[in-house]
Amino acid sequence: MDIGEIARRSGVSRSTVSYALSGKRSVSEATRRRIQAVVDELGYRPNAAARALKEGRTRTLGLVVPPAVGRLTLMQLEFVAAVMEAAARADLDVLLSPSGEDHDRSFERLVTGRRVDGVIVMEIRLDDPRVTRLQEAGMPFVAIGRTSRPQRTCWVDVDYTTLVARCVDHLADLGHRHVALLNRPAPLVASGYGPGQRARQGFVEAAARRQVVGTELCCDDDMAAGERCVVELLHAQPEISAMVTVNEAALPGVQRGLERAGRSVPGRFSIVGVAARYWAEQFHPPLTAADVPAGEMGTTAVEFLIQRIAEPDAPPQQRLLTPPISLRSSTGPAERVR
Amino acid sequence: MDIGEIARRSGVSRSTVSYALSGKRSVSEATRRRIQAVVDELGYRPNAAARALKEGRTRTLGLVVPPAVGRLTLMQLEFVAAVMEAAARADLDVLLSPSGEDHDRSFERLVTGRRVDGVIVMEIRLDDPRVTRLQEAGMPFVAIGRTSRPQRTCWVDVDYTTLVARCVDHLADLGHRHVALLNRPAPLVASGYGPGQRARQGFVEAAARRQVVGTELCCDDDMAAGERCVVELLHAQPEISAMVTVNEAALPGVQRGLERAGRSVPGRFSIVGVAARYWAEQFHPPLTAADVPAGEMGTTAVEFLIQRIAEPDAPPQQRLLTPPISLRSSTGPAERVR
DNA sequence: TTGTAGGCGTTATCAG
DNA sequence: CTGATAACGCCTACAA
Secondary structure (H helix, E strand, C coil), X not given: CCHHHHHHHHCCCHHHHHHHHHCCCCCCHHHHHHHHHHHHHHCCCCCHHHHHHHHCCCCEEEEEECCCXXXXXXXXXXXXXXXXXXXXXXXXXXXXXXXXXXXXXXXXHHHHCCCCCEEEECCCECCCHHHHHHHHHCCCEEEECCCCCCCCCCEEEECHHHHHHHHXXXXXXXXXXXXXXXXXXXXXXXXXXXXXXXXXXXXHXXXXXXXXXXXXEECCCCHHHHHHHHHHHHHHCCCCCEEEECCHHHHHHHHHHHHHCCCCCCCCCEEEEEECHHHHHHCCCCCEEEECCHHHHHXXXXXXXXXXXXXXXXXXXXXXXXXXXXXXXXXXXXXXXX | CCHHHHHHHHXXXXXXXXXXXXXXXXXXXXXXXXXXXXXHHHCCCCCHHHHHHHHCCCCEEEEEECCCHHHCCHXXXXXXXXXXXXXXXXXXXXXXXXXXXXXXXXXXXXXXXXXCCEEEECCCECCCHHHHHHHHHCCCEEEECCCCCCCCCCEEEECHHHHHHHHXXXXXXXXXXXXXXXXXXXXXXXXXXXXXXXXXXXXHHHHHHHCCEEEEEECCCCHHHHHHHHHHHHHHCCCCCEEEECXXXXXXXXXXXXXXXXXXXXXXXXXXXXXXXXXXXXXXXXXXXEECCHHHHHHXXXXXXXXXXXXXXXXXXXXXXXCCEECCCCCCCCCCCC
């Protein structure tokens, strides 16, 4: 069934049907109704491919997700959901594409096959070949995260440097002198993962500024690793009385580790960090943390992308989010030195 | 840049270029190379919309995900990842579509706008309008889960009835006489969610058969609910010595609840269930459970769908999975009655 | 207010 | 082995 079928059945020309549906030129009320009736009856919808071919746009957004989605954190998941919903609200579809590993073909199809009008790229590295590729292909895109030279690209990111520094400040204010940073997995950070690197930077700077002794720890994104890290850390350096964490997936393990080490929170240990609200609230006691607004980021990314597709030459929009730290119950004053 | 550009630069006709790339008719080695060189140099790729229009297929699969993806369980997430990867391997793209709530337009675009060649629908209800819609639209699809009349549709599902019954058998064999079922959230089960209903059915039947006293408990999909449920249950019915769980998201909470109630596992309480392997292994002690093979299900779903698109009239394939229960360390003999 | 006709980029049929 | 040409279904400038 095509537009011709509708035209025939309503006794008008194909263009009249097209105009009646798009509203791009006026159609007499009578014929419009007649056409609409036929459309409803047959459940007609314009063929997306034909429309895309003619209009030169697909009404589809590409979403490039990290390779091992099995390891997707809750934050990322919330982000994907938000993108999906925001796109749906704007009547846009979302094409999912894995990147990294050996999925280059999928990425290439996206960029070069005109399958989408624009792309959102998650988990940007400081030096990311995908960004270069998108730029040279002239495909509108929004990066989630910044490369090391983010001036001319459109992005949405969380200011981990500032956030982690604020966490250190908070702990220093409470009198903590020996503080640890629980970072993301070492290979990830080493490969130029922005949040990991910027968290480290914010931690080191703030520790120096506040004359606090800082210890950084990289930890795999799971419960077991979190428990192990904490236990080993407190065994090796029992003087550490507080921790800043940017590794939400390790939180349940951290909790167990603290229990095993006999460090009650916040009485004998303080912990503060950056996490999805869900994890922060699931922690015992509820975690004082900057809640990453993943949902808002997804919505913003879609907004930016739509804007960018409409006006590719406008200056790229950028948004650096610094969500406030929600004071819950996981931090308290340092124990008095005996 | 289009195929004409390539044709011009290689000094051949457009059809020759097309054939050289598709290999659907033989092209002299010399011209094939010349064409390939130009293609590589310009980075040409066929316009997806034009190709879809002409061929009548989009090389795209639709994936209909549950509405509140924010609440996506790990199992579902693993499934989505597997679908994405399997599709990418077959050089197919995946179009993501939220369903439920007020996202009907997205679903309708998918079915009726010819945006995809086939659809995978997650989280099928016993009575699911989406299935009816897809059938009347003649869109090839694979259901993840079965409706109450699954005979003529193509689906992949987990046999919760059998799995839960086996769990009950295992506990009964160990001497447990009072057993609980930790099911998914009440509204979900009530709305005709297959796994929830079938888990209940398997539980009731097996309990009767084994002359075990069974108590069913619906529990929200989060840690806090899990903890609350367990504490309340053991307070109200302390004679219960074992539990079957199909609610993986509640597991961390269940663990805490058991600790708070002073029930060590497996010494003073046994627990067995159905869960993603990740959660089973994160449990303390590791959970004896049937590991839902979400990845395998995703891969199978893509296989089935590709097959179904190729031969829509072949009898629909169906796969009911009954993964074995992996014996870990969370079950033991019932305590002797004092 | 409505109809006619051309073209978007491909692939496939039909000639050569 | 290769080239011209006709669709695929839609949108829209132009004509009436």
